Amino acid sequence: MNFMALKQPENSLLGSESDSQRTLYPYVTGTSVAALEYKDGILMAADMGGSYGSTLRYKSVEQMKPFGKHSLLGASGEISDFQEILHYLDELILYDNMWDDGNSLGPKEVHNYLTRVMYNRRNKFNPLWNSLVLGGVKNGNKYLGTVSMIGVNFEDNHVATGFGNHLARPILRQEWHENLSFEDGVKLLEKCMHVLLYRDRSAVNKLQVHIFLYTCRLHLLDKSS
Amino acid sequence: MDLDMNVNAPHSMGTTIIGVTYNGGVVLGADSRTSTGMYVANRASDKITQLTDNVYVCRSGSAADSQIVSDYVRYFLHQHTIQLGQPATVKVAANLIRLLSYNNKNMLQTGLIVGGWDKYEGGKIYGIPLGGTLIEQPFAIGGSGSSYLYGFFDQAWKEGMTKEEAEQLVVKAVSLAIARDGASGGVVRTVVINSDGVTRNFYPGDKLQLWHDELEPQHSLLDILNAPSPEPMNI
Numbered sequence: 001m002n003f004m005a006l007k008q009p010e011n012s013l014l015g016s017e018s019d020s021q022r023t024l025y026p027y028v029t030g031t032s033v034a035a036l037e038y039k040d041g042i043l044m045a046a047d048m049g050g051s052y053g054s055t056l057r058y059k060s061v062e063q064m065k066p067f068g069k070h071s072l073l074g075a076s077g078e079i080s081d082f083q084e085i086l087h088y089l090d091e092l093i094l095y096d097n098m099w100d101d102g103n104s105l106g107p108k109e110v111h112n113y114l115t116r117v118m119y120n121r122r123n124k125f126n127p128l129w130n131s132l133v134l135g136g137v138k139n140g141n142k143y144l145g146t147v148s149m150i151g152v153n154f155e156d157n158h159v160a161t162g163f164g165n166h167l168a169r170p171i172l173r174q175e176w177h178e179n180l181s182f183e184d185g186v187k188l189l190e191k192c193m194h195v196l197l198y199r200d201r202s203a204v205n206k207l208q209v210h211i212f213l214y215t216c217r218l219h220l221l222d223k224s225s
Numbered sequence: 226m227d228l229d230m231n232v233n234a235p236h237s238m239g240t241t242i243i244g245v246t247y248n249g250g251v252v253l254g255a256d257s258r259t260s261t262g263m264y265v266a267n268r269a270s271d272k273i274t275q276l277t278d279n280v281y282v283c284r285s286g287s288a289a290d291s292q293i294v295s296d297y298v299r300y301f302l303h304q305h306t307i308q309l310g311q312p313a314t315v316k317v318a319a320n321l322i323r324l325l326s327y328n329n330k331n332m333l334q335t336g337l338i339v340g341g342w343d344k345y346e347g348g349k350i351y352g353i354p355l356g357g358t359l360i361e362q363p364f365a366i367g368g369s370g371s372s373y374l375y376g377f378f379d380q381a382w383k384e385g386m387t388k389e390e391a392e393q394l395v396v397k398a399v400s401l402a403i404a405r406d407g408a409s410g411g412v413v414r415t416v417v418i419n420s421d422g423v424t425r426n427f428y429p430g431d432k433l434q435l436w437h438d439e440l441e442p443q444h445s446l447l448d449i450l451n452a453p454s455p456e457p458m459n460i
Contacts, residue, residue, distance in 0.1 A: 027330075028356055028360075050360070057375075078358075080327050080357040083323075083327075083358065083359060084327060
């Protein structure tokens with residue numbers, strides 16, 4: 001197989017490809033993740049497709065993973081980078097547990113950690129090719145935030161990545177309100193994923209939905225009293 | 226290649242490789258063609274490489290890259306086995322491959338399928354495409370020839386096949402890919418791994434069934450010439 005070096009203009013600021021290690025383009029990618037806060041916690045949805053260029057190559061990819069006691073991470077973009085982020089987070093949670101001080105990292109703190117990781121990689125021109133959605137509940141407080149591969153981060157009541165930015169967020173802006181019931185939240189998210197299936201070429205008709213509730217302990221207390 | 230490359234499209238790779246689980250183990254399969262450009266450098270290569278007694282890997286893409294990655298992982302697994310005191314699991318082997326593939330993603334051009342059997346999880350197949358994603362699958366296909374097999378497997382794959390069914394499926398699939406992919410060819414090699422051990426099989430062209438527009442193999446043109454007049458072609 002012949003390999004031609006990517007031709008660059010002479011006055012390029014990027015430097016030669018061989019100069020440094022950097023991720024230039026993604027290979028296996030996941031598409032949009034959408035999430036919203038509802039009355040009792042967080043709802044997050046994504047499809048289970050892993051695209052390889054234009055081929056819908058993998059159909060059982062998990063784009064969302066819960067970790068620690070309080071958080072749920074969803075990611076679109078390069079799956080191998082997402083898997084690496086999960087390894088970083090496992091280490092982070094491990095060190096947190098080793099303090100053995102009764103405290104545990106909440107979603108806001110994890111979001112901040114991820115923002116630093118993503119932004120610093122971007123500064124080195126070696127980004128993790130993902131758009132992350134970080135949701136969770138700690139001590140009854142819901143949190144939902146997002147970080148992009150260039151480090152843009154913010155928190156909001158509803159977020160979406162990739163195509164979802166263009167197709168899901170307008171729907172969410174119009175129909176989201178405080179104290180959504182579980183059913184209404186699911187219906188709203190389903191509507192978003194529906195539109196994405198119609199209009200996103202890399203969408204697949206198999207969904208994964210994560211529900212992050214107030215911690216079980218609180219529920220039990222409510223029931224007994 | 227045009228200068229305006231679609232940077233999101235994957236590079237096509239010579240080869241067809243397959244890994245399939247069945248109830249009791251796994252079957253790995255591959256073609257045997259190694260090409261440099263248009264020339265077939267090796268028409269009888271063995272792309273199914275041993276990592277440990279119970280774990281093998283199917284290699285595709287750059288021959289050099291896939292060989293060096295296998296060599297490193299074999300070395301690491303050997304040390305791991307000594308430390309552990311028992312055979313390494315398929316998952317460990319797959320993760321080692323992933324680490325090398327991921328951490329050197331800018332330099333490596335190789336897609337791998339790791340398959341094996343261990344006493345904890347039985348038969349397992351892990352796909353590790355370009356970029357270093359690790360994905361456990363009931364079956365995996367890779368290499369340039371795999372493009373022609375997505376539809377075939379969508380239709381023909383079944384959960385809980387027997388060893389014979391699984392091997393037949395793999396041989397059929399590699400054979401179909403060879404029929405259509407210029408970068409795949411030669412013979413079909415399979416490796417079956419289960420609790421009883423490892424079995425290597427080899428299927429030369431004449432052992433494979435004929436597909437569309439293919440003719441029966443002949444020993445010599447002379448046989449055809451000396452045969453009775455053939456029927457006129459319907460053009």
